Amino acid sequence: MLKLNVKDETSRLRAVVLGTAENNGPTPTAEEAYDPKSLEHILAGTYPIEPDMIKEMDAFARVFEKYDVKVYRPEVLENCNQIFSRDIAFVIDDVFVKSNILPDREKELDAIQYVIDQVEPSKVVKPPEDVHIEGGDVMLWGNHIFVGTYKGSDYPDHITARTNIQGVEFLKQLFPDKIVKEFDLVKSKTEARDNALHLDCCFQPVGEDKGIIYEGGFRNPEDYKYLVNLFGKENLFHITRDEMYNMNSNVFSIDTNVVVSEHNFIRLNTWLREQGFIVEDIPYAEIAKQEGLLRCSTLPLIRG
């Protein structure tokens, strides 16, 4: 049996699901794209190719090996993009929540059933159908659960809006002792620079009291201020619109002092090192073209 334990974003990682780029399928058509950055690269003829993405994920796997983290990989489905394990499920404390993900991505969950089978069945939860929720929108911090959502009345028109208010309510009911704080995110189907696809595309805690944030990712200035009050402005590394587009907030913590980052994130990596972090920088710029990065590629099972 797998004894799940995830209480935050940064405690020492012991076990994780890491996605796979094997058998990713051909370049999608423009109609098949479900985020604006993939669409941009499909139209420009620069969509990433499988061997390049496999190399990047291998580099990530080697970092986990170095830190002796137990890694589970999804079973490889034919012609299926299985890179972004983060979104298909998430763990809070010892509860495994299966996401109600975009229908285009539903089958990705079947490929980790062998992992779910190792979890005590009473600890596996599937939200009701009207609840939309994806792991990239869910983050743990102290007694908080931070949840990215979209409150616009045009929610159904946005394929990039993945967690609805019912998703926020669902977490409040499931974890009544936690402070569930939702964040209304900016969404665009056509401009990746104005699209915070998930909360982890514009914000993420690092270490014990720090975070990376893009102010423009929040529709409501009060939501941004909430995080500034909680963390203190001096503890937040503010990224620009282009840095958010390049996914700078989507690094991944292996420990409170170890962050896996992209090797082109010069300004961020310098700041992290100045704060005393060990930065494991790896190439991940091809996968970044699909509007996801390192946090998006992982599903932590055990920390601490």
Ligand SMILES: NC(=O)NCCC[C@H](N)C(=O)O
């Ligand atoms: N947590 C994340 O931000 N995941 C990235 C998912 C990217 C993928 N192209 C998607 O649109 O679902």
